[in-house]
Amino acid sequence: MPADRRTTSTPWSHRLRRRSLPFLILAFVGPLTSGCGDPSTPVLAGAATPSFLNGIRLAVAEQRVGEAPVQVDTILVPEGSSRSAPALAVAQDLVALPGLVAVVGHSNSVASLATSQVYNAARVVQIAPSSSASLYSEAGPFSFRMVPPDHEQGAFLAGVVADSLSAGTRLALLFVNDDYGRGLRGAVLDHLDTERHPVVLDLPHTEGDVQPLNVEHTLSALAASQADALLWLGRVPPLSALLPRLRERVGGIPVIGGDAVSRAALPSSPDPSWDGVLYVDFVDMDATPELRDFRRRFQDRFGADASGPEVLAYDAAGLVLAAIGSGARTGEEVRRYLMSLGRARPPYPGVSGPVSFGDSGDMDRGYVLRRIGDLAGMP
């Protein structure tokens, strides 16, 4: 496991109750102000993929040099697994930290949903940047997310199918058989006009189904179904394994993916088979000057392009810092601050736009459809 320990602080060692946690601490951002290691200082944790963590780092760094820096300790743990077991282990270690008030993470619905009960039980606020599983809305009062639930994305995807594919186009629906894929599949099927766009193949897969035999079966099934378009409701790795063979066997049929197919998750040197793949994103990085400026700052700091998840992670961290800056010192106080946005307080002015939460901790936000290979021409 790569260690990305930007800064460390010896006093932190005594704040860790579990010996298993230190090797998981891949990044630690020291206190924004003085008082390093003070047990009374609130702690903000990040548990997500490295690109998410960079958003958090940027938020903390920019807050530290701002006009009204807040005193907070930050611990960042890279956790990008789509399986719940590693996420649960990280969550158990994090809630053992004294002073922990909020966690920004995890990277996907499975991890966020699995860990939500751990954070709720510990009365620690969890802000999931991009988890869209519908069940997360019921996770508990300490569970927040920066995106809407899947049923809204399903409607958006159904609309994309209806708008971009001609009538009679036969759809092959491949979904990852977990909370994310099952939920999104159900939402799409709820809004899809199957009479106009019949689903000729409805096939689940798992994150581990990357073996050639399975890919082969998927390809044969696709071929047998004579699908005209592929609706991919899964994540990037299986699709990366499938796409080259798919292009060989059935040609350039349209491929439309969910929000899990983000550009940030793509390999550093994308295969040409990815060209033309459409996917859903939560943020249009060129929509506002703030987003463009953020993209520039992110690029400058980390040498990588930023997409929606990074912005949402950046805004999520900013929310927690704002809550602490307003005096919140416990998870409960942070929760009350978040719930006051758009009610007793104005929405938080995030880079991705004004932020406020519904009663279930969800955020009302629109979607954008992006295309790989022609970024400049993306809608």
Place this chain on the structure above:
Amino acid sequence: MTPGAVGEEALAGGGSTGVSLRRRILITGSTIAVFVALVVAVLLLLSLAARNQLSAVTEDFIEEQRIADRITNGVMRQLAATSVLRSLEAEVADGFRRDFQEMGDEVHGEIRRYLFRDLSPEERLQLEQMAEDHQRMEVVASRALDLFRRGLIEEGESAREAMFDHVLAFLGSTGAFLRMREGRMSELRARQRETFRWLYVGSGLLMISLVGGGLALARMLHHRIARPLEDLAGATGQIGAGDLSVRLPPARDLELQTLTAGFNRMAESLQRAADDLERRNDELSGTLEALRTTQAELIQAEKLSAMGRMTAGLAHELNNPLAGVVGYAQLLEEELDGRGTGVVDPAALSDHFLAPLLREAERAQHLVRSFLHFSRKSETELRPVSLEEALQVVVSMRQGAFRQAGLRLELRQIPGCHVRAEEQMLQGIFLNVVNNALDALQSIPVQERTGGADGSAPGLTVSGAQEGDRVLLRFEDDGPGLDQPDRVFEPFYTTKAVGEGTGLGLALSHRFASTFGGELRAENRRSGGARFTLELQVADAGAGMVDESEVGPTTPLLERVTGGAGPRILVVEDEEPLRDLHLKLLHRLNASVFTAGTVREARRILDEEEVDVILCDVKMPGESGLQLYRWLASNDPDRVRRFLFVTGDVGAPELRELSRERPGLFLHKPFNISEYLTRVAALAADGVSAPG
């Protein structure tokens, strides 16, 4: 309780320092009640929490059972769907595929329902493993279904067999999860058992506390109420039994302090009253004793007074016969000396001089004997007493005094019966009444005492009459009568001059009469003078009387003795003239006489000589004749039968009992010569000293 130890504050009723028992009981009871209420509240809360927990656990268990059932059922239906799809038409198969998907969604949803339950990290991980296994099973099953749909039966079967591996894995993970949950349930049950154990312990503690509290309260009530009340009851009992020194110790509680203080004050008052009563009783006893002493002194004075008057009368009575004795003796002496009338004939001398001399001497003897008889002190033992003899004793004593005063003392129709009385006390009654009459009659002028119209002198007439078992004796005098007849029997009531009487004579006589079961009444006669009526009970004459016939014949015995060789007689007498008289008299019995002046000499003679009769005086220098008698009674009882006391001391107390047992043992001085010789001769002849 501390008898006699008086707590000052208890006596003072110091209720200001104590605590009210009511308040103490109230505080104790309230404390126990609050404690019990708290314990009960805690137990109720614990039981409520345990009940809620049990309810929640039960609901959780039931819910999880349902979830597990639905999961299992869903999976089974998914498996069933995969089993039949291979042989179904396409349209029917599509329907089963939709069912497969719906069952999958249901199983997935049920698994995810676990997500929001209270799971341990391990359970949560195992739940995720379940979900993943189910997801894999579905993926493989979907693949099999797709192969069947495409007619690739062989590949489909192969996929289906692979699916079974995932099913087994899913069932394994599900079983592991359920076992974890069962373990969790077991932990909950263990916690519940722990809770219930605490409930039991708490209930036990509550019971112990209640019992302890009850015992403490009972002990307090016993110490504070029951025991003080027992002490109070005991003390009251002691007071009732007469122990007024008992006191209660100071109590601790206000009410009992008041009670004990009141009790102690009451006891103190009672003791003071009792002490005062005892003091007054002592004073009264002293006064009574003084009165008794005074009374005894007065009685003695009355006796002395009576004795003085009687002695004066006796002296007067004796002087007369003594004058005759002396005169006749001197005349006889002159005749014998030749200085008299010249009478030389012994018979004439005897007639003219010795006979009057002897007569006067016998008269003096009779007076002395009567006096001694009267003065003899006897016990108050009621026995038949000859009424006539008792009267004669008194009359013989006072006849001279009446005659000398020119007065008459007369007995008329005195019944010859015996009355129930004590002889001396009866004679005392007679003497007092007679003396009282004499004193009253002496107030009659001397010139009027010579006689009335009938020539008779005024005086006292004693008459009697027997009425059934009663005898009435009337003492009627011719005096001036009684001033206050109803007061004459009051002690110390007297109309006599000071020094002439104590006022007790008639009072004692009245009391004596009552003692005999009779009555003495006083009244004035209509014809003048006073009348005293003595009513007595008639008694059986034989009871307690001496049978004179037992004394035995006299003359024949004398003759028989004098006709023999003569008895051997020991005379024990300290006065020599009397020893000579004994010798002269016994010479007439032709007796051999041994004489002793002391008892010691008599013992010596008795040791050396055989004697037939012992004549012994009583009072002698050294040992008395009574001691000699007792010595003989213990050493030679046969000689006691021939023992005769010749004594003038008939009233000696030591002889009273012996005289009562053996009346014939005594011959009183002065004695009649013939009686003397007759008694001695009888003893010498038969060795019988006395009847009985």
